[in-house]
Amino acid sequence: MVSATDILDTVLDRAVVPGYSKIGYAVRSRFWPADPEPGSLEGCTALVTGAASGLGKATTAGLAALGATVHMLVRNPEKGEQARLEVAEQVPGAHLELQECDVSSLASVRGFAERFSAAHGSLDVLVHNAGTLPPERRVTDEGNEVTLATHVLGPHLLTALLRPALAAAKGRVVFVTSGGMYTATLHPEDPQYEAGEYSGAKAYARTKRMQVVLAEQWAGELKPDGVAVHSAHPGWADTPGVTASLPGFNRVMGPLLRTPEQGADTIVWLCAAPQGREGSGGFWHDRRRRPTHYLPWQGDDPVARHALWAYCVAETHLP
Numbered sequence: 001m002v003s004a005t006d007i008l009d010t011v012l013d014r015a016v017v018p019g020y021s022k023i024g025y026a027v028r029s030r031f032w033p034a035d036p037e038p039g040s041l042e043g044c045t046a047l048v049t050g051a052a053s054g055l056g057k058a059t060t061a062g063l064a065a066l067g068a069t070v071h072m073l074v075r076n077p078e079k080g081e082q083a084r085l086e087v088a089e090q091v092p093g094a095h096l097e098l099q100e101c102d103v104s105s106l107a108s109v110r111g112f113a114e115r116f117s118a119a120h121g122s123l124d125v126l127v128h129n130a131g132t133l134p135p136e137r138r139v140t141d142e143g144n145e146v147t148l149a150t151h152v153l154g155p156h157l158l159t160a161l162l163r164p165a166l167a168a169a170k171g172r173v174v175f176v177t178s179g180g181m182y183t184a185t186l187h188p189e190d191p192q193y194e195a196g197e198y199s200g201a202k203a204y205a206r207t208k209r210m211q212v213v214l215a216e217q218w219a220g221e222l223k224p225d226g227v228a229v230h231s232a233h234p235g236w237a238d239t240p241g242v243t244a245s246l247p248g249f250n251r252v253m254g255p256l257l258r259t260p261e262q263g264a265d266t267i268v269w270l271c272a273a274p275q276g277r278e279g280s281g282g283f284w285h286d287r288r289r290r291p292t293h294y295l296p297w298q299g300d301d302p303v304a305r306h307a308l309w310a311y312c313v314a315e316t317h318l319p
Helices: 003-016 022-028 054-065 075-092 107-120 146-161 162-171 177-183 198-224 242-247 248-258 262-273 303-317
Strands: 046-051 069-074 096-100 125-128 171-177 228-232 283-284
Touching: 022 262, 046 054, 046 146, 054 069, 054 075, 069 075, 069 171, 075 096, 075 242, 096 107, 107 146, 107 162, 125 146, 125 262, 146 162, 146 198, 146 303, 162 198, 171 198, 171 262, 171 303, 177 198, 198 228, 198 303, 228 262, 262 283
Parallel strands: 046 069, 046 125, 069 096, 125 171, 171 228, 228 283
Antiparallel strands: none
C-alpha cells in the first residue's frame, strides 16, 4: 500500500522546484532513513574529486566527521589547501590528505592512480564529484571536450585504475550527477559534442546522463568484487560552481537553494549507511532511489548504452 509520505515524496520529485530546493530537503528530512552511525567510517579511506569547494568540500567534511581519512583531489593546490584548512577547523581531528589531480586530464588521472595505488592497498569510498559547465566549447590538451573529460572519461579511467583497491575493501563508488540529466539522452554518434551549436548547459546535461548510465554499468562490472556503485543528484545547491556558471539562475533561485551540506547529504549517506550496500546501480536523491526517466515508457537505448561503454574504454585506452 502506498503511504502518504510516498505520495508527498513523489509529488515533490515531479514538481522539481520544491523537490530540488531547500523546501524538499526540509520536508523529506523529517521522514527519511536514519543517519549513518557515528564513527561508521573509522579506519576507512575515502577519495573525493573536486574537493576544493562546494559539494566536494561538504562531502569531504561529512565523510571526515564519520571518521574516514579523506583524500581531497584538487586541480589547484593552493585553493585545495585553503579548503583543507577550512574542513579541519570545521571537523576537529579530521584526517585529510591533499592530492593534486586534474580529472579532465587522463595523464593526470593515470599519474595519481599510480601514486595512490603504490601507497594504499585499499579504498573504501570513491566519490566522483569534480564538475564543470563551460560557457563555450573547450577541449583538453588531449583533445577531449572538457565536460566529457571531466564528468565521464576521467571518472571512468579512475574507477578502472583503482578497481583493485576498491575490491580489496569491498568499497563504494558514488557518481555525483544532476537532475539536469532528465533533459538529455545519450548521443553515441557525437559524444564529443562537435556537431551543431554548442551549449554548455546541454553538454553538462548530456554528460550527467552518461554518468548515470556509467554508474549502472560499473555496478554490474564491479558486482563480482563486492563493490557497490551508485549515482546521486544533490538538488539545487548554492555552490561557487552554480554562482559562476549560472549567475541568472543563482539570482532568481538564490533564496531557495540548498546549502552545500544539504546537497552533499545523500552522497555522504550512500558512502556510510547500510542502504549504500544495497541495490547497487541506483540513482538517488534525498536518501531515496529515483527513476532515471520520468515516463515509464522512456529508457536509454541499449545500443547507445553499449556504445558509451565501448567509447569510454577506447578513449581511455583500457584493455
